[in-house]
């Protein structure tokens with residue numbers, strides 16, 4: 019199904035304000051994320067494969083910041099996940115109500131449960147796979163360690179967290195190049211310079227990226243035994259952490 023085109027930041031006048039996941043964003047979300055996150059389709063498809071390989075029967079697969087359910091739907095396509103409970107959590111009511119519509123259309127057997135709430139305030143148990151694609155970046159940095167500690171505590175050895183994030187690069191020259199390449203990617207996807215600049219302004223201080231090394235160090239700190247970057251396109255990386 020075609021998603022309405024994202025032109026939320028196309029107007030020339032006015033302060034864009036702070037970016038929030040409101041109804042306007044939800045209405046164009048599939049188009050926005052596809053044209054803004056390089057490698058998004060690959061990450062979602064491979065998330066399904068990674069989840070299928072690590073899904074343990076009678077355990078839970080959680081998707082934190084599930085938005086419209088893309089990662090859960092990808093995991094649900096693989097029969098290895100059939101014996102798992104699948105749970106999506108998001109704190110945007112607008113996002114979740116559209117997610118319900120999408121799931122009813124794509125996954126009518128109702129096997130994916132949705133929870134409206136803040137992922138930092140949930141209790142987690144009996145998980146084999148946590149998916150957190152492009153969500154940790156929106157959590158206040160001081161809350162990230164406690165969240166990851168909870169996730170690790172709900173996993174058994176060998177289980178996984180899939181963590182995709184916009185990242186910062188340690189070396190300033192390379193960081194500048196990757197940011198420029200991301201903007202070139204957006205231009206090639208049809209966004210204007212004005213839209214790119216306004217989105218950047220709206221998202222500053224809302225999306226707070228960290229380096230890959232900072233992610234690896236914290237994942238190790240909370241008890242993940244192995245971490246690797248399995249995909250990166252410019253300044254967007256997807257990590258796997260094994261409990």
Ligand code: GEK
Nearest residue numbers: 039083084085088108109110136137151152153156
């Ligand atoms: C995808 N994973 O399609 N608690 C719960 N949800 C939150 C919180 C929070 N504290 N903060 C933000 N969110 C998806 C894409 S989008 C990424 C994830 C993006 C939710 C927010 O409402 C939104 O739905 C999601 O996290 C981030 O693969 O738009 O760049």
